[in-house]
Amino acid sequence: MYGNFSAVLALYGGSMASPQAGAAAPVTPTTRFAPSPTGELHLGNARTALFNWLLARGRSGRFLLRIEDTDATRSRTEFATRILDDLRWLGLDWDGDIVVQSARGADYATALAKLEAAGRAYPCYCTPLEIEVSRRSQLAAGRPPRYAGTCRELDAQQRAARLAEGRQPTLRFRVPDRGRVAFTDLVHGDQVFECADIGDFVLRRADGSAAFFFSNVLDDADSGVTVVLRGEDHLSNTPRQLLIAEALGLRAPAYGHLSLITGADGSPLSKRLGAKTLRELRETGYLPIALVNHLYRLGHSGEAEGLQDLDALARSFDTTRLVRSPARFDPAQLESWQKAAVQALTPAAALEWLRPALPAGLDPAAAQGFVDVIRHNLMLPAEVAAWSAVVFGELPPPAPAEAALLAEAGPAFFGAAADALRAHGADWKAVTAAVAAATGRKGPALFKPLRLALTGQLQGPELAPLIVLITPARAIARLERLSSRAP
């Protein structure tokens, strides 16, 4: 069931765990999200976080957060802050204290020393340059670029000599020469890797800091993490982590490797292909619930129909419904969820959502009224500006096609409309009845020119509530301009 259990079996020549594909995750799982603060959250990261959260929350488990900042040169606290903000914005909360790897040096040192004492790891004095040269020549010779084992069997004297040369050693894990590592991936089923295919890898860098493979495993074990859903790029490195866990006598979590999210052309998400960060999506006005619903269905086949809240998604989330193949990000799909999310907003929430895009100085009642009328025709706050102009500002001059339509209706029509508005005010039903009676027009022939004259557009929200917002006086002014009585 747990990765290192079957790994141990395989290492010592035992039979593999029975090949039950799609092993179930523990009943009450402890999951985690462990970003490195070297950039902002994007769709892929966010989905990983979401899935781990969903799995934990759906089964009364725990969801932990860990900041993997072992790369001191690339990590920045401001990124960590933003990641936290993004998670909160999505609605993902975490249990307990956030573990920060840069504060765990002492624990790492202890475990590392244990591995070295047990002969499971050894100091390596090769320089980055030497490693690189070795890699290149192996690649050129058509061989896998693996650590050559130069420092594997050094005796004390040889080590002292290299130290004397001023070389700062790394600590490498001694991968067994033979045997294999087997585990059952939550998504991809049974996996088997030959130890011979795995080169000795670095556990501790020359500067003394712990490397990813190591700190990641140790932290998961120390935090009691039982299930890890992570990107598929980690799949073929999982054996290394299982080996470390086994050497340390730790229980490794069950791993599930999520297929990658790719761009529309199937290539990995890149900046060019619209790999928007969560912050960008948030700032353009995407609603978190829209994002969450879209992400839920990228790489997971949902029972859930329609827009669901996080709790409902958590109840239906199931690791056995995780999809193996990569998913392409389709903006149209996100937009569809965004529209649904906008429709589902309460009036107060809609006001809150649109507030940054509203004209300054509106009193609360006017703002709410405006939002109530236009919100069903919007997908993003940026679209508010056009309606602000219609309701509070000046109409742009009509385009040729629109001008033609206005000319077709004729000055007399707009004169009659202005009269009707003067007589009936904002009672739109009475106004249109009067215009119909005066001009003989009805249906589209009546409404199209009116809508165009009043809003400058051929489509939009219902005119009845719109006319209240525009106010009869301003509406009359717009009509007068088109009537024969215009000055």
Added chain:
RNA sequence: GCUCCUUUCGUCUAGAGGCCCAGGACAUAGCCCUCUCAAGGCUGUAACACGGGUUCGAAUCCCGUAAGGAGCGCCA
């Protein structure tokens, strides 16, 4: 180069040998509703990468090929 992962409508996916001449959602086309748009309802177009097997029968199992992706880092 070696190892690993993946391949069903344009997109997300259902499908674990007969229930599938392949279902749903988004997108798209048309119709209804409607002054318009949005929303809603109805209908349509559209897919099992390719080639071999196994089987009475394969989208589903096996082998191969092709294509895409990942890993082999003192990056995570």
